[in-house]
Amino acid sequence: MFENIPSSIKKRMEYLEDLDRKHRTENVPRHIRLRQVPKETGKFLAIMASLAPAGTYVEIGTSGGYSALWIALACRKRGRKLITFEILPQKVSIARETLQAAEVEDVVELVQGDARVYLGNYSDVSFCFLDAEKEMYGECYEKIVPNMTSNGFLIADNVISHEEILADMVAHALSDKRVDSVVVPIGSGLLMSVKT
Numbered sequence: 001m002f003e004n005i006p007s008s009i010k011k012r013m014e015y016l017e018d019l020d021r022k023h024r025t026e027n028v029p030r031h032i033r034l035r036q037v038p039k040e041t042g043k044f045l046a047i048m049a050s051l052a053p054a055g056t057y058v059e060i061g062t063s064g065g066y067s068a069l070w071i072a073l074a075c076r077k078r079g080r081k082l083i084t085f086e087i088l089p090q091k092v093s094i095a096r097e098t099l100q101a102a103e104v105e106d107v108v109e110l111v112q113g114d115a116r117v118y119l120g121n122y123s124d125v126s127f128c129f130l131d132a133e134k135e136m137y138g139e140c141y142e143k144i145v146p147n148m149t150s151n152g153f154l155i156a157d158n159v160i161s162h163e164e165i166l167a168d169m170v171a172h173a174l175s176d177k178r179v180d181s182v183v184v185p186i187g188s189g190l191l192m193s194v195k196t
């Protein structure tokens, strides 16, 4: 997957990496900042998405579409489709540009709106990347886990960088008998839960 990333995807990834770096160094307001995952996390997501069982792939929190591009590599490889949710119109327009420029509109569907409204519509989630506001992680977790296929993956970002605010959710996942969970120290820290 990583040796032959199509040039349209690679070019857009590099564009978003530059923009994200700029946002982090110049004090850009929070609702504009991309706040995207680092490259290592992107690679991890692509590998895990390529190993996930058949079913619906979901992303909660698209921003400019950087993590969606990594997951799209796995979708291409496995013949899967990703549905990604973004609530902010400014981010939606960057993400639309991303999907078009990277030529991945056939494998990534962008939905504008609050992901929590839509999550109940999918009963066969085999891969979910949760990367939105930390206050809503617990609610999203409870909406996703019952709808996951056996051996499906739920990956949540920022569980180390935002350890305090996510402590209850992580403790719950680690003792939840419906899943096997582990914290993976890549990037900002990922909680990975696999449906039993």
Ligand SMILES: C[S@@+](CC[C@H](N)C(=O)[O-])C[C@H]1O[C@@H](n2cnc3c(N)ncnc32)[C@H](O)[C@@H]1O
Residues within 6 Å of the ligand: 034, 035, 036, 037, 060, 061, 062, 063, 064, 065, 066, 067, 068, 085, 086, 087, 088, 091, 113, 114, 115, 116, 131, 132, 133, 136
């Ligand atoms: C950390 S950024 C996502 C970064 C992205 N996953 C990446 O790595 O490229 C979080 C995004 O979640 C969006 N968001 C927050 N609450 C949401 C909700 N309820 N539904 C959908 N998107 C939401 C925010 O607007 C923001 O763009």
